[in-house]
Amino acid sequence: MHHKAIIIGTGPAGLTAAIYLARANLSPLVIEGIQPGGQLTTTTEVDNFPGFPDGIMGPELMENMRNQALRFGANIVSGRVAGVDLSKRPFTLTLEDGGVLTADSVIISTGASAKKLGITGENENIGRGVSTCATCDGFFFRNKKIIVIGGGDTAMEEAQFLTRFASEVRVVHRRNELKASKIMQDHARGNQKVAWSLDRTPLEVISGPLGVTGLKVLNNATGEEEVLEADGIFLAIGHTPNTGFLGGQLPTDELGYLKVIPGTSQTTIPGVFACGDVQDRIYRQAITSAGSGCMAALDCERFLTEQVHREAVVQI
Structure with a gap:
């Protein structure tokens, strides 16, 4: 099945991108991944997200963002992306269950997993x-x-x-x-x-x-x-960006975080964007992830609009 925009990951970055793209009538498809809602679903009370003076539970915040994206027309599905082909458009995504999707644009918001010790009680x-x-x-x-x-x-x-x-x-x-x-x-x-x-x-x-x-x-x-x-x-033993499914098709820094053009969410491949912790090695906060998700959606919308204009010129 083909989509104009596919978002991989449903943390604050992915769901914010979904809200913006859905409001732009682009009907994004959001693939939840192995941890729907991202790391905030394992957090108890969130006290530093603006707009909640009494705090809010992490899972509740992510459920609110999910429902907001659905309200505007985003399509959220369970599943995990096993691999992608970013060598040509439309881009191809292969799911672990064998499903194949194509997209004109892709937003990667798969986050970074905190490294753990693997000890009893952790x-x-x-x-x-x-x-x-x-x-x-x-x-x-x-x-x-x-x-x-x-x-x-x-x-x-x-x-x-x-x-x-x-x-x-x-x-x-x-x-x-x-x-x-x-x-x-x-x-x-x-x-x-x-x-x-x-x-x-x-x-x-x-x-x-x-x-x-x-x-x-x-x-x-x-x-x-x-x-x-x-x-x-x-x-405090580090984080591992969740980029294995990309197969090295996008450049990363020495710690494995995706590189984007400074001041944007654009990767080195036009039409592929990255937001949230997968490209943020410094801040790793819910609010900065949400902000970068907004950037990715706006960059993606602009890219898709320019694509339509280019195709119209070619047809003339």
Whole structure:
């Protein structure tokens, strides 16, 4: 089946793009992917999305955006894109169930997945004290003890940020040396609220009826296990952009994020756009994702309008 525009992914970026394209009477097809609604569906309360002074639950926010897109005529379907052919227009998308779709334009909003440790209690406590976003959830840990797991610049930055709220932020890293740049290390080490548990391997997230209570670690130097008390655990070991299905057809930066022309959502292939966390290695916020989804929709609409004009000139 052929469509003027197909949006891959239904996080804040994809659904915002769907709202704008649907309002432009372009009837976009939105393919939900493996996590309909994106990472916000695993978040409890969202306090920093404008327009909700009392906050809103992450799943509810995404359901509202989904219903808004449907209201204007977007078509949202379950499924996952297994591969694409972007070498010629119309573009071809192959679904995991064997279905084949074609499109004049494609918006990629597949997000980035936070890297996890794969330890016991980790997944079960996402939203119950385990978080992958300091700026999203730090506010909820006022005067509490927090653990940040990681040794790179992101971990140092998040540890520093979380000291605004927590009574103590303990950095846990499996090596005795940090990967972070010297200036980031110096800033973190100079903060009296930051404590250190280096050369320790995380083994298990400890929790009770109300959520996280600590982190079991292996002291690599002594071989002994110990439990570090904490009310919250923040994973700061990086993100992986969800671009595998593209087969390397679009250029990425050294971390795997899709490259776009600065100031736009346009990739190197005309008619293919990227928005949200799949192309954002810096901010990774719901509001910035939604904003980039709006950009992608407007860029896409402009591209399709220009295509119609070019075809009309050729026919004359």
